[in-house]
Amino acid sequence: MAEPVIRLEQVRKAYQIGLAAETEVLHGIDLRLEAGEFLALVGPSGSGKSTLLNIIGLLDRPTSGLVAINGHDIDALDDAGITHLRGHTIGFIFQSHLLISAFTARENVMMPMLVAKGRRDAEMEQRSAELLERVGLSHVADNKATNMSGGQQQRVAIARALAMRPDLVLADEPTGNLDTRSAETAFQLMRDENRQFGTSFLIVTHNMALARRCDRIIAVVDGQIAPGVA
């Protein structure tokens, strides 16, 4: 059997508060996400969803437990190795502060390719134009991030997350700040990418209607996977 895109075993995360005290936010999470899966992650506020997503996204390390992305155990990787793995296999869509305001929509989409290759080239020009076309934003490609509506910014962020043709896209409440129509557009874009290219998605959402349209729903309650959610 092929390696799952995400494999978590007994992942715990504790935060230091003050000098002596510690608070554990994730209490032993087990999670598998197979290639091509489109997964919704739900749960009440403060339950640890973002914390979990940051660990899966290799932005943070767990206090204990195993994290493997595409079969790579991150304990075996140093900072440079983790950065490389993150840049080439994971795309991010954040809830807010989506884009870098100093850059245009096109440059934001190009950014993951630019940091990976170090130098701007024709191929990334083409790829970013293609992606902006797909999310319907060719006409604002050269707008600064700040000169776009929330829905447009979110679509740029989706285009950017897909730029490196990642195996996995992590989205933290990607539709949380959007009106219903923009949210629907954004969701459809992600779903299309998943169906067309088999990209795996892990989407944190409070919107149960959207969650139900995913392949699978996982609920996190108080830092643990809650059983029995369909």
Add this chain to the structure above:
Amino acid sequence: MTRLLSFVWIGALRFLWEGRLQTLFIIGGITIGVAVIVFMSAMLAGLEANFIKRVLTSQPQIQLLPPDQVARPLRDEPGTVADAIVQRPSQRILSIDQWRTIQRRMLAMPEVTVVAPVASGSALAVRGSASRSVTVTGIEPDSYLQIVKLPDYLVAGRLRLSSDDIIIGVELARNLGVGLGDKIVLSAANGPSRVLTITGLVDFGNKPVNQRNTYVALRTAQSLLNMIGGVTTIDLAVRDIYAAEATAQQIQASTGVQADSWIKTNAQFFTAVRAQKNTNTLIRVFVGLSVAFGIAAVLIVSVIQRSRDIGILRAMGATRGQVLRLFLLQGGLLGFLGSMIGATLGASALVYWHSVTRQADGSEIFPLIIEPRLFLATAVLATLTGVLAAMAPALRAAGLDPVEAIRG
């Protein structure tokens, strides 16, 4: 050009442009600092060059004099009490012993380029009821004019010196009410009087010098000063003007005559120049430091303002090294741009200052010396300062935890 397409350059330029108000202010600060340094250094170099040029065209580079006369107390007579204090005798005008031999030896030295025997002393210049005391310098024009560039200072007449001719300073001419072609009487304390014809007027740009200096033929001076066949000094020009003091000491040791170099004679000037240079260095260091602190402060603020952007960049795969270089480059660019504008401004101010300030006689106060090397050195130094100053902010940016940065 392709460099401008790299991530680090795109990012650095864009971040500087996005914070253009901060960028503008810090570049303004660097500009002022660099402009002051460039202006000051160039003007100082100009003034020094000007002074040295003046000294070297109006004074010998080495002057040989008879050794100091020393008094010998009489001690050996029985019954006399020797006085412990020996007074230095008044220095009579004395010829240099064996000066022909010394002249030949000087001509044989490879360091020495010109040897000019001179007989000089004090005399009274009289015209009608007006009289002035003057210094008579008897010269052999062929050699002497190679050392002291009298033609450069000649304002009227010719540099002809036959035995009845004299060249005097413009101030003396004014005081005595004489001009070209007029005759004046010169007499020294214990020599004969001579009637001489003024053939040239010189202006050294210095009133006392213009009042005292007169030039006659060597033989004329010898007869006036009652020292036929003798010379009071031998003036030398040397190949390496900055080695003049060493050469002078060597000559003094080998000939026994006193040898004074222009460096020793103008020791005060060199002390002043050294003090100026030290002050200048100090100012440079402090301007450099305040530029460095300014750049560091601006970049620290920028790192804090952009920590979310940095977090996003890191999430998208930017390495710590890339983030580090992104900020180091910003520091370098600030230093480079500020120094370029500052150097241009400083040079322009210098050109302007040079054009509006004039000496009393209308000549320039200092020659305009703007070396491309100064620009290059300033740019390199300022860029390096910028990169070093950016070190702390850049390390901070590179060390940002992306989770913290994104959560903001």
